[in-house]
Amino acid sequence: MSGIEADRIEVRSSRNWTVRLRERIVRTVPRGQWLPDRQPAYVRSWIYVFGVACLAALIVVIASGIALAVEGAGWWHVSALGHFVNSVHLWSVELFFGFMVVHLWGKFFMAAWRGKRALTWITGAIAFVGSIGTAFTGYLSQSNFDSQWIAGQAKDGLNAVGIGSRFNVLNSGQMLLFHVSLLPLIIGVLVVLHIVLVRRHGVVPPFDAEPADYLRTEVRLPSPEPAVLAITPPDQHEIPTPREAVAPVIGSAS
Amino acid sequence: MMAPTVFVAQAHYLHAGVVQISLANLLIIVLMITAFVLALVLPFPRGHEDPEGAPDVRN
Numbered sequence: 001m002s003g004i005e006a007d008r009i010e011v012r013s014s015r016n017w018t019v020r021l022r023e024r025i026v027r028t029v030p031r032g033q034w035l036p037d038r039q040p041a042y043v044r045s046w047i048y049v050f051g052v053a054c055l056a057a058l059i060v061v062i063a064s065g066i067a068l069a070v071e072g073a074g075w076w077h078v079s080a081l082g083h084f085v086n087s088v089h090l091w092s093v094e095l096f097f098g099f100m101v102v103h104l105w106g107k108f109f110m111a112a113w114r115g116k117r118a119l120t121w122i123t124g125a126i127a128f129v130g131s132i133g134t135a136f137t138g139y140l141s142q143s144n145f146d147s148q149w150i151a152g153q154a155k156d157g158l159n160a161v162g163i164g165s166r167f168n169v170l171n172s173g174q175m176l177l178f179h180v181s182l183l184p185l186i187i188g189v190l191v192v193l194h195i196v197l198v199r200r201h202g203v204v205p206p207f208d209a210e211p212a213d214y215l216r217t218e219v220r221l222p223s224p225e226p227a228v229l230a231i232t233p234p235d236q237h238e239i240p241t242p243r244e245a246v247a248p249v250i251g252s253a254s
Numbered sequence: 255m256m257a258p259t260v261f262v263a264q265a266h267y268l269h270a271g272v273v274q275i276s277l278a279n280l281l282i283i284v285l286m287i288t289a290f291v292l293a294l295v296l297p298f299p300r301g302h303e304d305p306e307g308a309p310d311v312r313n
Contacts, residue, residue, distance in 0.1 A: 046293035098282070102290045 050103040057096035064089040073143045112204040120197040127190040137179035
């Protein structure tokens with residue numbers, strides 16, 4: 001009996017939810033997949049950079065947003081540093097959306113939902129739509145004439161499509177809370193899920209990837225030795241995921 | 255005391271039939287398409303060699 005089989009029997013019989021949660025996390029993203037230092041050959045393209053560029057921009061968005069929330073509107077409207085941080089927040093959002101749109105185009109044209117990656121695609125799409133709502137409430141939270149004008153226009157638009165009864169864009173307090181708490185929380189959870197799924201299933205290969213690109217993909221494990229994996233040549237509709245390939249190697253190593 | 259007046263430059267709009275778009279938005283779209291195309295065609299820099307002599311990615 002391998003170590004993993006023994007662990008599974010132990011987990012099934014364990015009534016300790018901490019043990020079950022720990023093992024669930026390990027099974028979802030096995031050891032060696034969280035921060036891999038090796039990637040398949042097809043990842044060697046600039047088009048794969050835009051996903052992590054989104055993440056980098058999002059970190060700047062959150063950091064500058066925290067500074068704005070701490071100091072308040074009286075700071076970002078009048079002080080030089082406040083103006084600067086306000087602009088950093090705006091332009092990091094602009095870059096975030098620019099990177100995200102190019103990331104979306106790239107993933108759409110390579111049909112990134114292939115190989116059991118549908119949930120990865122869905123979480124990314126919902127995060128994109130949620131980001132639009134977060135940016136919109138950000139415009140409403142500027143506390144200036146611009147935000148008043150946008151709220152007035154948006155009120156008519158949202159009423160016209162029949163969702164104006166769910167929230168009031170003219171209620172600046174509600175929109176500010178949407179912007180700084182509710183929507184960032186939703187986006188944050190979706191982004192974490194998206195990244196976990198990307199790590200679990202691996203980066204989607206291009207259509208013309210050769211089987212040699214998959215074979216002998218190297219994954220370094222902390223112990224005992226770096227493992228060299230032999231992955232089954234892919235079918236366009238059933239692409240093997242790194243997790244499926246890694247699991248038996250981990251089992252045999254333990 | 256008078257409040258400071260902010261002068262906002264008039265936006266330039268382009269018209270083509272029923273389509274109307276500001277010049278700034280059009281430039282942003284063109285920039286994103288350019289970035290997308292360049293990402294597809296520009297070669298990616300070579301990976302560093304690690305101490306074990308294996309490349310970061312297979313060629």
